Amino acid sequence: MDSFAHTKVAILGAGRGGRALLDLLHQIPSIEIVGIADRDPDAPGLQRAREFRIPVTSDAPTLIGAQGVSLIMDVTGDPAMETYLRAHKPPATDILSGSASRLLWELVQHESKLEAELLQAEKLAGIGSFAAGIAHDINNPLQLIMGLAENLAEERNLASVHEQAKDILEAVKRTSAICRDLTRYSRRASPHEDVLVSVNGKLDEALKIARYASSFHDVEMIKDYEPGAAVKGNPDELLHVFVNLITNAVHAMEQVGGTLTLQTQTLDDQVHIRISDTGYGIAQDKIPEIFEPFFTTKAPGKGTGLGLYNVKTIVNKMQGMITVDSTIDQGATFTVTFPRALSAEQGCPS
Amino acid sequence: MSEFKSGFFISGEACNGRVLIVDDEPDIRKVVRMTLQKAGYEVLEAENGEKAIETINSGENRLLLDVVICDIRMPKINGVEAIAYFRSNYPHVPLIVLTGFPDTDMAASFLRQGVVDYLVKPVEGEKLRSAVARAMEQRELARL
Numbered sequence: 001m002d003s004f005a006h007t008k009v010a011i012l013g014a015g016r017g018g019r020a021l022l023d024l025l026h027q028i029p030s031i032e033i034v035g036i037a038d039r040d041p042d043a044p045g046l047q048r049a050r051e052f053r054i055p056v057t058s059d060a061p062t063l064i065g066a067q068g069v070s071l072i073m074d075v076t077g078d079p080a081m082e083t084y085l086r087a088h089k090p091p092a093t094d095i096l097s098g099s100a101s102r103l104l105w106e107l108v109q110h111e112s113k114l115e116a117e118l119l120q121a122e123k124l125a126g127i128g129s130f131a132a133g134i135a136h137d138i139n140n141p142l143q144l145i146m147g148l149a150e151n152l153a154e155e156r157n158l159a160s161v162h163e164q165a166k167d168i169l170e171a172v173k174r175t176s177a178i179c180r181d182l183t184r185y186s187r188r189a190s191p192h193e194d195v196l197v198s199v200n201g202k203l204d205e206a207l208k209i210a211r212y213a214s215s216f217h218d219v220e221m222i223k224d225y226e227p228g229a230a231v232k233g234n235p236d237e238l239l240h241v242f243v244n245l246i247t248n249a250v251h252a253m254e255q256v257g258g259t260l261t262l263q264t265q266t267l268d269d270q271v272h273i274r275i276s277d278t279g280y281g282i283a284q285d286k287i288p289e290i291f292e293p294f295f296t297t298k299a300p301g302k303g304t305g306l307g308l309y310n311v312k313t314i315v316n317k318m319q320g321m322i323t324v325d326s327t328i329d330q331g332a333t334f335t336v337t338f339p340r341a342l343s344a345e346q347g348c349p350s
Numbered sequence: 351m352s353e354f355k356s357g358f359f360i361s362g363e364a365c366n367g368r369v370l371i372v373d374d375e376p377d378i379r380k381v382v383r384m385t386l387q388k389a390g391y392e393v394l395e396a397e398n399g400e401k402a403i404e405t406i407n408s409g410e411n412r413l414l415l416d417v418v419i420c421d422i423r424m425p426k427i428n429g430v431e432a433i434a435y436f437r438s439n440y441p442h443v444p445l446i447v448l449t450g451f452p453d454t455d456m457a458a459s460f461l462r463q464g465v466v467d468y469l470v471k472p473v474e475g476e477k478l479r480s481a482v483a484r485a486m487e488q489r490e491l492a493r494l
Contacts, residue, residue, distance in 0.1 A: 139450035139471035147381025217425035
């Protein structure tokens with residue numbers, strides 16, 4: 001696609017608006033962000049730009065005067081800046097400022113709101129399929145509790161009474177853990193800033209949730225985790241990515257059984273997460289379609305067709321990549337690659 | 351043993367019948383055993399459909415097993431498959447489904463297949479015992 005000239009964009013203002021623009025434009029291959037300027041060295045957009053390895057500066061006039069910039073986007077909200085821009089920009093450079101840039105910022109905000117809604121809708125639709133798994137996991141401990149309680153009413157042996165009371169407490173804890181895990185998963189992804197997330201911890205959390213969505217009977221598990229693997233991102237969204245990929249993997253092995261392998265690996269500043277199954281696989285010609293919205297192989301009413309679409313959206317947002325390798329009847333491996341987050345040894349809050 | 355009916359004796363004790371509980375959860379097998387032993391039944395356990403089929407096919411169980419209580423969601427051979435096997439190979443052995451997931455369609459289909467009862471966990475001990483007692487009556491009739 002080199003025949004397309006890249007659109008070279010400079011951004012003025014690195015507050016919330018500047019950062020949102022950066023996040024959006026960074027994902028578009030035909031756009032090259034040549035620099036971002038803000039007087040405040042701690043502005044959130046500057047921090048983000050450093051992560052993306054985009055030049056940052058506090059010197060707006062130099063960025064404005066630079067040759068070869070196709071478009072300057074001014075999101076400073078400063079009327080004086082607009083006047084300065086018009087007077088000093090090179091003749092070939094276009095300007096987006098004032099109410100036009102305000103409108104763009106609102107569209108960006110709107111899109112990110114829609115994206116969050118879509119994610120939540122898909123998640124809630126998926127939870128419908130958890131019913132059988134949840135019923136199983138709640139009613140089993142309830143049966144134990146009922147049986148023991150009935151027995152306790154007649155039990156004469158004090159040691160046995162203690163033993164059974166302890167079993168009841170354990171069963172109650174197990175049941176309440178189910179509700180805790182599920183409410184944590186079903187809540188809207190909290191919009192907090194990106195944090196350091198332990199990849200292994202999130203995979204384990206996702207496994208617990210995925211067990212409700214699919215039967216792990218006859219599925220052998222292999223975990224090959226690199227200790228301390230960490231990425232930066234929204235922990236709720238990352239959980240959603242893993243739940244989706246693990247659920248798909250286990251569904252692909254339904255009826256026949258197989259092996260689910262979860263692997264994490266840090267290589268050259270990147271964290272690779274591989275989720276592999278030995279199920280029925282994906283036909284080569286279908287692979288480009290699976291990340292499209294509304295693509296599904298499930299029966300009507302069984303899947304939204306938004307699972308992998310949302311996965312890809314989240315992965316892109318986290319500056320990651322997702323690839324698939326599959327052979328029919330042998331299985332599939334989904335590899336998610338993220339930039340490695342530093343200081344992985346400590347301070348993984350989520 | 352007040353509930354002793356037409357039972358036989360195992361190791362010197364009155365036995366109202368031999369019941370097999372098939373469930374992958376050890377906790378469930380434990381409470382079912384506890385509940386039924388009190389009513390004088392001998393209880394055998396199997397952790398999945400495969401083990402259940404092995405159990406019913408081994409030695410005197412072929413003749414002496416009276417009732418099977420079976421879960422649905424299990425590894426290896428699941429409840430649906432195990433029940434189909436029992437119905438076709440041991441049609442005289444009454445079956446009770448004990449499941450964690452209430453599913454009306456599934457319940458109707460099992461009852462059509464001649465399953466004595468479809469019980470949803472958690473089930474009271476009394477209800478379980480009376481379901482087993484009903485199943486035992488069927489078993490007695492089949493013996494006539």
